[in-house]
Amino acid sequence: MHFVAFQNVIDLIMTDQELIEGLSGRDRRAINYLVHTYQKRVIKTAYYFIGNLEDAEDLSQDIFLEIIKSINSFKGNSSFSTWLYRISINRSINVIRKNKRRNIFTNIEQLFGYGADKGKTRLKEPSHNHDPFEEKEAKEFINAVIGRLPENQRIAFVLSKYEELSYKEIADIMSLSVSSVESLIHRAKINLQKMLADHFNQHSK
Amino acid sequence: MDCSFVQHNLVAYRDNNLQPGIRRDIESHLSGCDSCKKLLAGLDVVEKVIEEAKAAEPSPFAATRIISHIENNIEKKAEKRRLFFRPVLVTLAVLGAIALGFTIGKSGFNRINGTVDNKNRIETLKSDLYIHDFIEEDNTLLINE
Numbered sequence: 001m002h003f004v005a006f007q008n009v010i011d012l013i014m015t016d017q018e019l020i021e022g023l024s025g026r027d028r029r030a031i032n033y034l035v036h037t038y039q040k041r042v043i044k045t046a047y048y049f050i051g052n053l054e055d056a057e058d059l060s061q062d063i064f065l066e067i068i069k070s071i072n073s074f075k076g077n078s079s080f081s082t083w084l085y086r087i088s089i090n091r092s093i094n095v096i097r098k099n100k101r102r103n104i105f106t107n108i109e110q111l112f113g114y115g116a117d118k119g120k121t122r123l124k125e126p127s128h129n130h131d132p133f134e135e136k137e138a139k140e141f142i143n144a145v146i147g148r149l150p151e152n153q154r155i156a157f158v159l160s161k162y163e164e165l166s167y168k169e170i171a172d173i174m175s176l177s178v179s180s181v182e183s184l185i186h187r188a189k190i191n192l193q194k195m196l197a198d199h200f201n202q203h204s205k
Numbered sequence: 206m207d208c209s210f211v212q213h214n215l216v217a218y219r220d221n222n223l224q225p226g227i228r229r230d231i232e233s234h235l236s237g238c239d240s241c242k243k244l245l246a247g248l249d250v251v252e253k254v255i256e257e258a259k260a261a262e263p264s265p266f267a268a269t270r271i272i273s274h275i276e277n278n279i280e281k282k283a284e285k286r287r288l289f290f291r292p293v294l295v296t297l298a299v300l301g302a303i304a305l306g307f308t309i310g311k312s313g314f315n316r317i318n319g320t321v322d323n324k325n326r327i328e329t330l331k332s333d334l335y336i337h338d339f340i341e342e343d344n345t346l347l348i349n350e
């Protein structure tokens with residue numbers, strides 16, 4: 001069995017309603033349309049949260065599968081793309097939580113002297129002997145700093161700074177008021193700045 | 206103006222959200238403070254990292270991989286359903302065959318049994334009506350004659 005060629009898919013335009021009905025009946029045209037229309041958004045959202053493009057692509061497979069499996073639970077209270085963002089964010093956050101848990105166990109293993117080789121956390125801080133932002137690991141450090149933000153602040157910050165969504169769109173996705181989103185983003189920026197300042201102050205001593 | 210005030214307002218400074226007076230004070234502080242200058246450079250790196258992340262493009266084969274993952278999953282699910290129902294269907298077929306055989310056998314037995322019953326019924330009827338005796342008496346009469 002083969003899916004419709006990509007060219008045919010992009011020629012096709014489906015309304016949200018047609019897409020939802022198609023996905024509900026596991027229609028291959030609808031599945032193709034869903035993937036080709038939203039793949040970039042889903043992969044990039046996952047990437048902004050987990051910080052690795054290959055992992056984000058792998059995760060996107062599960063995200064799309066979940067979208068199809070749970071299509072009947074979509075009630076239409078929000079737009080389809082808002083719902084899609086929610087699933088993508090939830091799945092990405094779950095992966096981060098799992099990684100954190102795994103890191104905790106790895107750290108415990110290291111503490112008791114076994115599993116030392118497995119203890120490499122993906123987001124490590126730059127070495128303390130060099131200028132903190134002249135190193136290649138700067139990107140990893142920034143990702144780690146963003147990763148240390150409280151979950152809600154991180155989601156709001158990523159959706160605002162990376163996805164460039166409006167406060168209203170972020171509020172819809174996070175089921176919060178616009179003022180709460182404003183406050184979350186402000187606090188995220190202050191926290192980031194504080195973490196960076198602490199880091200720089202440590203290095204300038 | 207001390208470093209902590211400047212560092213607290215650097216994001217607002219970068220976002221151009223400060224009153225002109227405070228902005229000027231921060232600029233003059235930055236010109237003579239290396240650590241605050243480094244922090245500002247750090248915030249520039251944050252922006253750069255975000256811009257780089259935004260520019261990242263997924264693999265051109267990502268869509269194909271996603272679709273084949275979905276396709277495999279749907280097929281696997283259908284296969285699972287088939288594998289679950291196959292023994293059920295076989296069991297049902299066997300039970301059906303047994304039931305059919307039993308029904309056919311029973312109807313055949315009834316037919317045979319029914320014939321025997323009829324013979325018995327005729328015999329009973331004959332005996333009730335003294336047909337047998339009557340014929341015998343008749344025969345006796347014939348002989349006597």
